[in-house]
Amino acid sequence: MAERVFITGIGMISAIGSNVMENLRSLRLQQTGLGYTKFIDTIHRNTLPVAEVPQSTPELAAMAGMEGTAGYTRTALLGLVAMQESLQSAGIADATALPAAFINASTVGGMCDTEQVYFDILDPSKEGTFLQFIDTLDCADCTQRIADAVGINEYVATISTACSSSANALMYGARMIRQGLVQRAVCGGTEALTRFTMNGFNSLKNIDKQFCRPFDQHRNGLNLGEGAAYLVLESESLVRERGARVLAELSGWCNTNEAFHPTAPSPEGDGAYGAMKNALAMSGRSAEDVQYVNVHGTATLNNDASEGKALERLFGGNVPKFSSTKPFTGHTLAAAGAIEAIYAVLSIDQQMIFPNLNFSEKMEELNIVPETQLLEEYPVRNVISNSFGFGGNNASLVISKYEG
Amino acid sequence: MEALKLKLKQQIIEALNLQDTKPEDIDDNAPLFGEGLGLDSIDSLELMVLLERNYHIKVEDPREGRKILQSVQTMAEFIQSKQPA
Amino acid sequence: MKGRFYIQGTAAISPQESFSGEFTPQLLTLADKNLLRVKEPDYRAFxxxxxxxxxxxxxxxxxxTAIRCLQNSGVAVPDAIIxxxxxxxxxxxxxxxxxxxxxxxxxxNPTPFIQSTxxxxxxxxxxxxxxxxxxxxxxxxxxxFEHALLDAMMLLSEGRAGNVLAGAFDEMSDEYFYIRSRIGSWKEQLTQPEEMFTAGTPGALSGEGSAFFVLSSTPSDVHIAGLKMLYKPSQERVHETLEAFLRQHGLQPSDIGLLISGRSGDTNFDHYYHALTAQYFPQTPEVPFKQLCGEYDTAASFALWLAVERMRKEELRHVLIYNQFFGEQHTFILLGR
Incomplete structure (x- = not known):
């Protein structure tokens, strides 16, 4: 019998707060993190809204205790800030004391810093400190910087499945625990805003020039965000042995592929439906046991139509409360799955459902509308958290209240 | 108009790397998407880039794009309508 | 981890004639740079x-490579792709x-952005x-590649998949070749694959390739018995881990019939291989592989492909692959019959 996997620590940074408590506070006050970039050198700075972490890169370095340390990209620093909080939250003073896994996720790694010096690197006549960023081009750089800073080395991995990356990181870590490869895995993702991704999504014509409007009839695309989030996963036996506080249980998960189109989901949401259905089955819960779905809800035309169809197929006439928190954080790509998994934990812990901002009119293709109010004292026991991405990659997680 | 259509066909073949297709294989009125040339939504974005780079016409709304990009004929008509007489 | 993970079929595109026909290792002659480029097949057939x-x-x-591997394995649709x-x-x-x-x-144009994912x-x-x-x-x-394999093995062990397609791919571009040359990843002077082990210079020869495998629980001639990754280890830790890894599988170093090693002739990092073979495998036949495919992030996938080729031709009970990538990521893969 494979062990249950518990969430014992959470840490995060996003545009709405540099730790978990600040994020919760902004969610409660319904304060969006969307605005315009201070730090990216782009012609879109005043036209495309983003949810940028307000701290500058040197400020992040100070927060992470890495002032004056060479070669740390913004991606690595965001990750390190979140990692440190997650360990602290789990009551782990020394991460090296036990063989653990660090399963990270990123879609463009250190591109935020690399793109600023890329053409200098290509120019043989130029020499300088920018050369320390040569190796930050890939996704593994940030993972190793974070792992090295806290001393996790038994397993180190980076996953990149576009917008579902960190949900897959959580699944992978949880499966390693169930296999008995490790008793503890810190899983999540980190993503910094870049000129590269802003132009990439803009070239796909799916960035809204207004603040994004998930599940709204007039939605017109996503807004990018940045941030990092990690969850400490531990086996039931380790939790008992060290008397750890359990925040929630990661009770189910599923990964599917649309096999439909490189960048678009199937219109009926086949992959989303399969992912949610199987994750729920694994958790041993039924559709009636779910009180809240934190949807992927990017506010692109395709995603919301397809994900909405999948919700209607799975839950029939009894779709539970659902909302997209992307109007708060923007779409943080590889970090989104972990950020939203923490919001799911908070939803259970605080008995609260977060509102879907910027909604005004029901989508014509759907019979359902997202929750637009902050609901407090709402009995939340099981949450589904969805992350879907390019390449048809879908991931759903079920996060459940800890009941001993 | 005929010259514009021929040029458009050449540009489409080059932009979309339609290796075994010649301009004369593309009927002016044949649908570019679905059956016809079998293009998809990413091709439609590439064709909008083609319009922007070669004809300095910016199509913002993908829904508008779909109307313009029905066929070589509709593309040519749209380009002409945007150019000073 | 419980279970045996059998290799049903393989395919590789590499700087060698590995994609079709009988494989005979060839030492390439490099013309202008220390880069072994893959021999590309006609993709239109696939x-x-x-x-x-x-x-x-x-x-x-x-x-x-993935499609060819499925064909070679007689699998139309795998249960997972990693x-x-x-x-x-x-x-x-x-x-x-x-x-x-x-x-x-x-x-x-959005295409390069989509494809860069x-x-x-x-x-x-x-x-x-x-x-x-x-x-x-x-x-x-x-x-x-190693995590792709581990993920595949876990899926099989969980009983959630019958056939898993697992593989790796990496290319080298002229631009990235130059970028890595700025931090000394490649040998400075043009060095032929046949001289790379004797040149005594820092840096590797760059390479590229793609290799895929179908793994399943259904017995076949070769299986993956174990996999161990080591992150930034000391030499001592490499040795301790090897001992524990073999012991865990009930083996002595002398049980290994063939050692496939990632030696690249890079004087910065080849000491790991020298020390390991000297201590544990002084009599064991050792086959290096980077003279055939060059150095790249997922070169171990070519080593696994090569190991399966050898095991299908020779009476080898246990083959061990040891590879490390610029000193940071070290891997042992143990194969059995």
């Missing part, structure tokens, strides 16, 4: 023209960076064979 026209080099290479790639499509990443600059962030090969494989099940991509330098 990918529809309408799909092929947009794909960049590594996408064609990865997708074709890949590893250190760098993904470098050509697309570079093209998009250059386009952003050249067109001043206006009128950008590390999971794009996985998506294409899923699309082509209509596999809607588990799909994952690891992007961690010298652990990318």
């Amino acid at each position: 990918i529809a023209p309408n799909s092929l026209r947009r794909m960049s080099r590594v996408l064609k290479m990865g997708l074709t 890949t590893g790639t250190g760098k993904g499509s470098l050509h697309d990443t570079e093209r998009f960076l250059h386009d952003i600059r050249r067109y001043s962030e206006t009128a950008l 590390y999971n794009s090969v996985n998506g294409l494989v899923a699309l082509q064979v209509q596999c809607t099940e588990y799909n994952n991509t690891f992007v961690h330098r010298g652990f990318s």
Whole structure:
């Protein structure tokens, strides 16, 4: 019998707060993190809204205790800030004391810093400190910087499945625990805003020039965000042995592929439906046991139509409360799955459902509308958290209240 | 108009790397998407880039794009309508 | 981890004639730079023209290897698709960076951006064979392929998959070759593969390639008995881990019939191999492989392909692969019959 996997620590940074408590506070006050970039050198700075972490890169370095340390990209620093909080939250003073896994996720790694010096690197006549960023081009750089800073080395991995990356990181870590490869895995993702991704999504014509409007009839695309989030996963036996506080249980998960189109989901949401259905089955819960779905809800035309169809197929006439928190954080790509998994934990812990901002009119293709109010004292026991991405990659997680 | 259509066909073949297709294989009125040339939504974005780079016409709304990009004929008509007489 | 993980079929595109026909190792002659380029097959036999026209080099290479591997394994639709790639499509990443600059962030073609996404090969494989099940991509330098294998082994062990397609792909572009040369990854002087072990100089010969495997629990001639990764270890820890790893499988070093080693002739890092063979495998036949495929993030996938080739031709009970990537990621893969 494979062990249950518990969430014992959470840490995060996003545009709405540099730790978990600040994020919760902004969610409660319904304060969006969307605005315009201070730090990216782009012609879109005043036209495309983003949810940028307000701290500058040197400020992040100070927060992470890495002032004056060479070669740390913004991606690595965001990750390190979140990692440190997650360990602290789990009551782990020394991460090296036990063989653990660090399963990270990123879609463009250190591109935020690399793109600023890329053409200098290509120019043989130029020499300088920018050369320390040569190796930050890939996704593994940030993972190793974070792992090295806290001393996790038994397993180190980076996953990149576009917008579902960190949900897959959580699944992978949880499966390693169930296999008995490790008793503890810190899983999540980190993503910094870049000129590269802003132009990439803009070239796909799916960035809204207004603040994004998930599940709204007039939605017109996503807004990018940045941030990092990690969850400490531990086996039931380790939790008992060290008397750890359990925040929630990661009770189910599923990964599917649309096999439909490189960048678009199937219109009926086949992959989303399969992912949610199987994750729920694994958790041993039924559709009636779910009180809240934190949807992927990017506010692109395709995603919301397809994900909405999948919700209607799975839950029939009894779709539970659902909302997209992307109007708060923007779409943080590889970090989104972990950020939203923490919001799911908070939803259970605080008995609260977060509102879907910027909604005004029901989508014509759907019979359902997202929750637009902050609901407090709402009995939340099981949450589904969805992350879907390019390449048809879908991931759903079920996060459940800890009941001993 | 005929010259514009021929040029458009050449540009489409080059932009979309339609290796075994010649301009004369593309009927002016044949649908570019679905059956016809079998293009998809990413091709439609590439064709909008083609319009922007070669004809300095910016199509913002993908829904508008779909109307313009029905066929070589509709593309040519749209380009002409945007150019000073 | 419980279970045996049998290799049902393989396929590789590499600098060798590995894709079709009988494989005979060849030492290439390099003309102008220390880079072993893959021999590309005719992709049109594997990918529809309408799909092929947009794909960049590594996408064609990865997708074709994956499709060929499924054919070689007699599997139409796998139950999972898992890949590893250190760098993904470098050509697309570079093209998009250059386009952003050249067109001043206006009128950008989205294709290079889409294809620069590390999971794009996985998506294409899923699309082509209509596999809607588990799909994952690891992007961690010298652990990318290894985690793809570990993920595949876990899926089989969980009983959640019958046939898992697992593989790796990496390409080298001229631009990235130059970038890595700025931090001394490659040998400075033009060095032929046949001289690389005797040149006594720092740096490796660069390479590229793609290799895929179908793993299942159904017995076949070769199986993966164990896999162990080591992150930034000391020499002592490499040795301790090897001892524990062999012991765990009930083996002595002398039980290993063939050692396939990732020696690259790079004087900065080859000491790991020298020390390991001297202490544990003084009498064991050792076959290095990077003179055949060059150094790249997922070169261990070529080593595994080579190991399976050898085991199918020779009476070898246990083969061990030891590889490390620029000193940071070290891997042992144990194969059995």
